[in-house]
Amino acid sequence: MSTTEHSTPDSAGPDAQGDVDEQNELLEKDDIFHILQNQRRRDSLRYLKKADETVRMRDLAEQVAAWEHDTTLQALTSDERQRVYIALYQSHLPKLDEEGIINYNQSRGIVERTEQAAQLDPYLGDSDDDEATDAQSTMLDKRGSYYGGVLGLSTLLLGGAALNLSLLSLLSVAAVGVVALTAFTVLAMDQFGSSE
Structure with a gap:
């Protein structure tokens, strides 16, 4: 007398089917890295993670294009939108x-x-952190250019006053020093005030 045994999820234990389904859905690391090797795919996934609902493809493409061109949605050109779309x-x-x-x-x-x-998600980072870091980086770049501008102008004025060059000879070295010191103080106070 032979009996045929039918394999069912219950006969293999209560979690057997769940384990099989979970294994089928797990991505290999190579697949993950292949998927994430493209910036547009990463940006698309970041956008979808933040939206956490169904989105229109057009909205997704516009935001990815804005991130890619480091601009706002309103400032995008139709060519920039179209290429990403x-x-x-x-x-x-x-x-x-x-x-x-x-x-x-x-x-x-x-x-x-x-x-x-x-x-x-662990490979994408937090989009809010990325946006905050981008904003902070832009602010630091602007401040660096302000400091560079003040330094360049101060050097030019001090050099011109010290060498008695035509227009710059009207300024005393002390007056130029005061102007330069005041400009650096204002920049430093602005930086200190915005970092709080």
């Missing part, structure tokens, strides 16, 4: 959809994250 439409979003990271309805122009996208 076409690349996302034809290549990057279908690739993410194929990997199961997003659901991309190309005909309706709708994109949404899947649960599988969470595996990539």
Whole structure:
């Protein structure tokens, strides 16, 4: 008398089916790195992570283009929008959809994250932190250029006054020193006040 044993999820234990499903959904590290090697795909995933809902593909493309060109949505040119839109439409979003990271309805122009996208989140960083870091970096660049400008102008004025050059000879070296010291003090106070 032979009996046929049917394998069911219950016969292998209560968590067996869940383990199989989880293993099927896990991405290999090489796949993760391949997916994230492109900045537009990373930016798309950052945008979708922040949105945490279904978004229009056009909105996604515009934001990725703005990040890529370090500008605002309003300042984007139609060429900048179009280049990013076409690349996302034809290549990057279908690739993410194929990997199961997003659901991309190309005909309706709708994109949404899947649960599988969470595996990539540790590699994306926090978009709020990135934006804060970008803003802070821009502010530091501006301050550096202000300091450089004041230093250059002060050097020019001091050198001209010391060498008795035509217009600059009207200024005393002490007066130029006071102006330069005042300018650096104002910049330092501004920096100290905005860092609090």
